[in-house]
Amino acid sequence: xxxxxxxxxxxxxxxxxxxIASAQDQAQGSEAAATEQVQAADEPQEMTAxxxxxGTGEEVPFHQQVKSYFIQGGAGFMxxxxxxxxxxxxxxxxxxxxxxFAKTNTKKLLKxxxxxxxxxxIEKAKDVCRDTKGxxxxxxxxxxxxxxxxxxxxxxxxxxxxxxxxxxxxNNLSWIxxxxxxxxxxxxxGTVIGMVQAFDAIEAAGDISPTIVAGGMxxxxxxxxxxLIVAMILQVFYNxxxxxxxxxxxxxxxxxxxxxxxxxxxxxxx
Numbered sequence: 001x002x003x004x005x006x007x008x009x010x011x012x013x014x015x016x017x018x019x020i021a022s023a024q025d026q027a028q029g030s031e032a033a034a035t036e037q038v039q040a041a042d043e044p045q046e047m048t049a050x051x052x053x054x055g056t057g058e059e060v061p062f063h064q065q066v067k068s069y070f071i072q073g074g075a076g077f078m079x080x081x082x083x084x085x086x087x088x089x090x091x092x093x094x095x096x097x098x099x100x101f102a103k104t105n106t107k108k109l110l111k112x113x114x115x116x117x118x119x120x121x122i123e124k125a126k127d128v129c130r131d132t133k134g135x136x137x138x139x140x141x142x143x144x145x146x147x148x149x150x151x152x153x154x155x156x157x158x159x160x161x162x163x164x165x166x167x168x169x170x171n172n173l174s175w176i177x178x179x180x181x182x183x184x185x186x187x188x189x190g191t192v193i194g195m196v197q198a199f200d201a202i203e204a205a206g207d208i209s210p211t212i213v214a215g216g217m218x219x220x221x222x223x224x225x226x227x228l229i230v231a232m233i234l235q236v237f238y239n240x241x242x243x244x245x246x247x248x249x250x251x252x253x254x255x256x257x258x259x260x261x262x263x264x265x266x267x268x269x270x
Contacts, residue, residue, distance in 0.1 A: 077190035077223045081183050085230040088179035091172045092237035099169060099244045104134035106255040110262065113140060117266045122147050135165035135248065136255045143259060151263060158256045165252065169245050173238070180234045187227020194220025 109132055116124040122144055129141035142161040143154045198220060 077186055077193075078226055080186050081223065081226045081230055084179040084183040084186070085233065088176055088183075088230070088234040089237070091176050091179075092234065092241065095172060095176075095241045096237075096244070099241065099248065102134050102169065102248060104132065104136045104251070106136050106251050106258075109136060109140070110255055110258045113259065114262045117262065135169065136252055139165060139252060139256060140259055143256075143263075147263065151260065151267065154263060155260055158259065162249075162252055162256060166245075166249060169248060173241065176234060176238050176241075180231050180238060183230035183234070184224070184227040187224040190223030190227075191220045194223065 109128075112128050112132075113125045116128045120127075126141060126144050129137045129144060139158055139161045143158045146153045146157045195217070198217060
């Protein structure tokens with residue numbers, strides 16, 4: 001309602017201004033000029049949200065500002081930058097969910113394996129690992145499969161399986177890194193093209209006007225700002241994912257060492 005009343009107030013001011021101008025023209029006896037003023041007053045004028053809020057002391061809503069900057073920066077480059085953000089966030093969320101499900105209580109798992117070895121031997125320990133989710137359980141299961149071949153083979157299989165699990169955890173990270181590098185690159189490219197267009201406008205105008213230069217520079221730099229913001233957002237997610245992978249890799253290494261020790265003790269008891 002407040003915006004509606006402001007719109008009526010602005011329309012009323014425009015109507016009063018048009019009437020005053022028309023009266024002055026009629027006093028001067030210029031009928032043609034008076035007719036042009038009446039026609040101009042009758043024409044509807046397009047007004048944006050920013051125009052309505054100018055001079056009212058109210059700020060333009062944030063989403064309106066973002067939309068305005070998006071349009072000014074150019075739909076082509078800004079859409080490409082936005083696509084990098086959407087795809088990068090989608091891959092980041094997928095990795096975070098995957099790593100969250102991959103988290104395992106390694107101490108509890110190792111204790112269960114040790115108890116299973118004491119109660120039912122290798123086959124019982126295999127069942128425990130098979131029923132447990134996560135990369136650590138997969139590594140344990142792969143090592144237990146080759147127990148009959150000796151502890152040396154078990155260690156090699158654990159190392160190989162750990163490398164496979166690390167590759168699975170790092171899956172799609174290269175694409176996230178690509179979008180981190182691509183977003184600012186697209187922003188810089190849009191800035192360069194915008195600068196070229198600005199200089200073309202200056203050349204067409206035949207005058208180095210501060211308004212033309214400032215306007216062209218502003219539009220050109222919007223794409224750079226958008227690209228840098230997207231890169232910073234994705235970089236935070238990328239570093240968080242790397243920290244989760246490092247934590248899981250440490251757990252896998254410690255658990256693998258523990259499994260070898262447990263198997264060595266089991267072998268000595270036999």
